[in-house]
Amino acid sequence: MKLVIGTLSTWSLRAWMCGQLAKIECEIHAIDLSKDGYKGEVLKYSPTGLVPALVVKDLVIHDSLAITEYFNEESNGALYPESSSERALARSLCMEMHSGFMNLRSQCPFSLEVVSPLMDRNEDIQKELDRIAVIFQQARLPFMFDNVGAVDAFYAILAYRLHSYGVEFKGTAGEYQKSLLKWPLLEKAIQFSNSL
Numbered sequence: 001m002k003l004v005i006g007t008l009s010t011w012s013l014r015a016w017m018c019g020q021l022a023k024i025e026c027e028i029h030a031i032d033l034s035k036d037g038y039k040g041e042v043l044k045y046s047p048t049g050l051v052p053a054l055v056v057k058d059l060v061i062h063d064s065l066a067i068t069e070y071f072n073e074e075s076n077g078a079l080y081p082e083s084s085s086e087r088a089l090a091r092s093l094c095m096e097m098h099s100g101f102m103n104l105r106s107q108c109p110f111s112l113e114v115v116s117p118l119m120d121r122n123e124d125i126q127k128e129l130d131r132i133a134v135i136f137q138q139a140r141l142p143f144m145f146d147n148v149g150a151v152d153a154f155y156a157i158l159a160y161r162l163h164s165y166g167v168e169f170k171g172t173a174g175e176y177q178k179s180l181l182k183w184p185l186l187e188k189a190i191q192f193s194n195s196l
Contacts, residue, residue, distance in 0.1 A: 001026045003067075006033040006042070006051035007196045010110045010157045011064040013189050015052040017153035018068045020185060022075035026054070030196045065098050068150050079150040090151045093135060093144070097154045101128045108165045110157070112194055117166030129167065132158065136173035143179070156180040160190065 003019060003026040005012030019026055031041050031051065039049050046053035046062045054061040054070060061067050072079040080087045103124040108115075121129065135155070138144065144151040159180040162168075169177050180186060 002029055002045075002055040003027070004029045004031065004042070004045040004051055004053040004055065005196075006031050006038075008110060008112070008193065009033060009051050010161070012052040013157055013193055014154050015054070015064045015067045015071075016192065017156070017185055017189050018071050018079055018150055020188070021148065021150070021153060022071040022078045024071050024074055032196070065094060068094065068153075072150070079153075081145045081147065081149065086145055090145065090149060093151050094154050096135075097158065101132070101158070104128050104158075104161075108161060110161050111164060112190065115164050129162075132162070133169050133173045136169055136176040137171065139172060139176035139179075141172065141175055141179060142183075144176070148183075152180065152183070153185070156183060156186040157189075160186060 001024070003015060005016060005028060007030060016028070029045070031038055033051070042051055042053075043049050045055055045060065047060065048062050050062065052064055052067060054067045056070075061070055068079060080090050103122075107120075107125060108118055118125070136159075140146060143149070144155070159177045163177070163181055168174060
């Protein structure tokens with residue numbers, strides 16, 4: 001099994017973290033997305049030309065959510081809560097992260113370097129920050145549900161990105177953000193990303 005990831009790809013980091021949580025052993029193939037011609041290299045593994053991609057024999061799973069679901073099945077449900085209603089909520093939150101917060105993504109790119117604080121909180125950005133605060137407020141602490149899972153992996157990268165830009169929440173939302181930032185797996189993911 002080979003997990004194809006890209007440098008500074010937040011979705012690659014999320015897939016990698018979910019693999020670690022599920023204790024799935026993967027060969028890692030990293031592609032430098034800053035180099036000319038990287039798309040051709042990605043296309044060798046992923047039909048979409050995007051990372052991450054999980055190669056399992058002749059099967060290619062080319063989306064981070066699908067990779068997460070595959071890891072969950074391979075680990076007998078390690079990435080989601082036990083109750084069906086909480087699993088549904090967890091999947092909803094993962095999918096919201098997967099398809100949402102486009103303004104934050106475009107205006108606050110993920111970086112391992114020092115960045116300037118987010119000073120221009122226009123209406124679109126503020127709406128997204130307010131929504132994230134509502135999501136974070138639901139956390140049971142130290143993680144979203146009773147057991148650590150995919151939701152935490154998905155939102156830990158966002159917590160790191162927001163912290164980089166000086167965005168800190170208050171109350172339970174702030175406690176959840178801080179617990180994600182202190183999470184050893186996130187620290188390991190950032191170190192891993194720095195090593196690519």
